[in-house]
Amino acid sequence: MKIQRLLAAFVFRDSRLESHPKILAASVYFVSRRSTLDLAAEVSKHPLRFGRSLDLRKCLSGHAFVRQREFLYDGPDTEAHLPIEDSALSELAVPISSGTEALGVINLASNERNFFSEKDIGSVQLLA
Numbered sequence: 001m002k003i004q005r006l007l008a009a010f011v012f013r014d015s016r017l018e019s020h021p022k023i024l025a026a027s028v029y030f031v032s033r034r035s036t037l038d039l040a041a042e043v044s045k046h047p048l049r050f051g052r053s054l055d056l057r058k059c060l061s062g063h064a065f066v067r068q069r070e071f072l073y074d075g076p077d078t079e080a081h082l083p084i085e086d087s088a089l090s091e092l093a094v095p096i097s098s099g100t101e102a103l104g105v106i107n108l109a110s111n112e113r114n115f116f117s118e119k120d121i122g123s124v125q126l127l128a
Helices: 002-009 060-067 118-127
Strands: 023-032 036-044 053-055 071-073 090-098 101-110
Touching: 002 023, 002 036, 023 060, 036 060, 036 101, 053 060, 060 071, 060 090, 060 101, 090 118, 101 118
Parallel strands: none
Antiparallel strands: 023 036, 023 101, 036 053, 071 090, 090 101
């Protein structure tokens, strides 16, 4: 699958996502029936916790998709009360858009708190 290879090979902070020491998982989801996000590609160090489809109203990626803007999660003190990847201490979700229409989300999960920065948002937006 081309999306899988692109995701795995994407260079993030001088390391490919598939071998980055601080990235637990990188996932690409596309919207389906306007109510779920369906997994299209994933690079992960552990089995996927949530399954292949996510409810837009009940996940961090859905939060970013619905609002059509990036979303950072850095622990329980943030505004989102949404499930995150197991063992993730921070996550970054960036919508995939075509013009003004959101099509999906790219989600990165890290095992380090406050791992993602504004520069990282820009990098993942380029991938999106």
